[in-house]
Amino acid sequence: MLATQLNHLIEENKLVNNTVIRVRKHVCNNIQNNKVVLIVLDLDILGTDDSSGGVKSEQPPTVAKPATTTSHSCEPEQKTPPKSSTGPFSGGQPSTPGTPGCGLPRVFPIQSLNPYQNRWTIRARVSQKSAIRTWSKQGRDGKLFNFTLVDESGEIRVTGFNAEVDKFYDMIEVNKVYYVSRANLKAANKQFNTTNNDYEMTLHSDSQVLPCEDSDTSSLPETHFNFISIGKLDTQSPGSFVDIVGVVHECGEVQSITAKASQRELRKRELGLVDSSNCLVRLTLWGEEAENFDGASHPVIVIKAAKISDFNGRSLSVSPTSSLLISPTNIPEAIRLKGWYEHEGRFSNFETFRSEMVGSSGGADGVSSSSGVLGGWNLLQDVKASGVGANVKADYFTCKATVVFMKKENFMYQACSTEGCNKKVIDLGNGLYRCEKCARETPDCKWRLLLMAKIADITGDLWVTCFQDAAEVLLGQTAEKLGTIKSTQVNISSSCLINYSILFGVRFIKVTFLCTIDCSLSSHVYLVL
Template sequence: MEVQLTPGICTRINNPSISTVDVLKRRPVVQILRAVQVRRNSAVPDLEDYWNIVISDGEHWIQGFLGKELSCMAENATITRFVVIAIQRAYRNLERSLFIVQELEVIEYLDHRIGTPQVLRIGNNVSLTPSVPATPSSPASQPLPPRTPQISPPSSTMKTWRIADLNQYTNNWQIKARVIQKTPLLSWSNGTRSGVRFNVVFKDASKEIRAVSFEASVHQQLEENKIYLISDARIDLAKWGNAKYEMQLSRQTKIKECPDSVDVPAVVNVYTPLQDLNTAETNAACGNSTFSAFCSPLIGLEDVIAVLIDLGPIEAKTTRYGENVMRSLVLVDETMNQTTLTLWGPKAKEFDCETGAVISVRRAIVSRYQGVLSLSANSDTTTEIDPSIPDAQRLRRWYRSLQDTGDFEVLSQLSISAREPPTLLIQDVIRLEVDEGSRKSFTIRAIATRIMSDRLMYPGCPSCRKKVIVDDGKWVCSNSECKENISEPRY
């Protein structure tokens, strides 16, 4: 019996009164009549190729696209002409004539078309015709559904989008946002290539978005606390942090400075007092970063401002990523608490400041080790020495009034460390001196480099824990030569 397609699904996809959830809730079954790779305009080399598809419900056919995550299925011929699929997840935007299949299940491979589908028309227009001009990568070798003239959208001023409304499938967009943070240019190398990169954070009235760029010319166009119109940037899934998307700025990205505007919020410096770091909530997004590999459990990201009272030397450290250098700064604030800020790599080498200066740190990583809280900096963290803001002036006056008589308290979480065993490094565990017959509890965070599946565990004697073997249906201990009906697993 031939597989049954979901009748009328093409019409439902084009019905604005039916939500995308309702369209997909029964996993509609359709047939793909064509899958062609389309190449973007060669004048914009940073834009990626995509796949145009024609789907049919047996009565009508419409055009759509495959999401980036499904491109490999088309490239390795998992998605071919006449294949029957069930759509599990899709993105639909009728105003922009977009229907993008993001997740699917292959039902059956056929060698013929089901039914006699006709192009679906709404009024005088062809429904869901791709609005992106493109050129197929190779001529189609099989007959295609009948072609109809494509109608170009009317020319108009580009719409300004809210950052919160951006996604990977948004076309012809621009945002109006303020630069609230920009990192210096950092060098990178992967063995075969090298270059520079930097991060920048834009903010409008709806949200913030992080952007990355590998172009020094783009770095020169942007200044902190200024407003810009940004367009022709690529939107990707965020690789770090709790945001869903991030942008990549290229040479083709259009950047235009705008006058200050009331609809774009100004930069407001909101710093967390050091004593309030004790109550910082766990930031789950931090666990996805490369810093989660270290022993210190991550708590979150915070902006702090404090006085530098001690500056450690530059030290060489070996991490899982290779050789690196670090430098420790001891900071205090008006709460009479002190904490350590660790700088890594170029930040550690380039930091030059005298004690007594006020340091502003934005997006510092808060971590805890053996109950003691500390801060560390990554590529997104920015530091500013003696900023010209009221908070810095107030801290400077406060520190001068102490006249070196301040007795600062080490910032800690005693309530937590009292309940939890200490977190130790492997080298600390090896050096532990534990009396015979006594026990010591501790927590360790480490990476398993090898698991031996054949010797992960062995059956042991319940009394002496030695290995036992099976003999005549019973477990025999080689040490005591006793036979038992049971054994205990030993690891």
């Protein structure tokens, strides 16, 4: 049996009947009815023999010979393998003829593991380690962390919960080598697992994780990166994971937001990453990584398994399964990129995925082939014809249009004054305002804009909803100032909005619209970013 990393030899017709090979690495597994399966991990192709008899007659002894090596100890007469002095490392067959002797673990390749094996040990290098995270479900709380192990055959994700976090978290270090055994194996959850393995491990109370003291661990690979240029992110599907190297060109401040589902306060920081493709992408850091990050020196960032989002065309985020390296000195791509930025890049003008750059990747009709984005300038008639707004996810387009009408009713509301909360409040009539989202009462509130307007060009018109920032640009007034006018002047709609409608009736504007569907209306409602 071939390991999965050798499947390409079959697909490329390099390994056919009567091919003569040299097996360099292998492992033998006992299965039902005392059958032995030889899994080939590495081989050399020596040639193809047209005479089938000679080649086939020599194969059975090769497979049968390892099958006799069933003892789990160094003493041939020992018949009780579970009581061997080697403890958890006494099971399994050697992966190579050079497997260590008595008292040392007999190692299985990661790629050969499956849930039907009971006794196995792997020797692997830690390529990624997450921070400790907490969880809450059905009244229960807990904590967890995960790390990724890699050897010559592949990689696998390992997760520890609660007591195992206390036991193993401080022990596990990135780039260190460990022996691991007695963990549970289950099918990998591809929503969170970024490895190429079909299985993942879960540690429990009997799991063994021991540092490898062997002097020769050079055969175990370190983290492997498959970098993609920032300029090619629009060719990748939203929700997928990529390896990215970029220079921090912009660094935002730490912000606090409230998660809708859990109502927990989250801390985030947005960065602008650039590379030699002269493109900029937004990267979001969360939690301690956001709070502790210092971008003043424009460091190079390397991310293993950054998650792609279609927000603003394309953006990136560091997920719990991602690995973040800052200013690495042992990655050639990072060193070259830092030199480029110091001598040339810092003076460049960078394109973003929000407008022009996205449009340049579109087809002849201006529709990007990678996501719901209409590139270049679009006529409103073409926007309607393309079915924008019919997708579950947001669609984007850019247009030149005239504001021909603004709704005068209910274009602003009183919102919660808590930072990060824009929920509408209830005026209790006693000088206090109640926010149902925050579940508290405050003596003040803030004004927020929610302006509905009709825009038009020569081909048609659309209704759009303008939130705070876009509405302030259109009206030329801040929400606070308009709120003051509203509290002292009843006819604010007539005194402000009509004049601005006339002003915008002769003025062209460039706006990017986020399209959604409001089921309560007979037509689409478009939300202005």
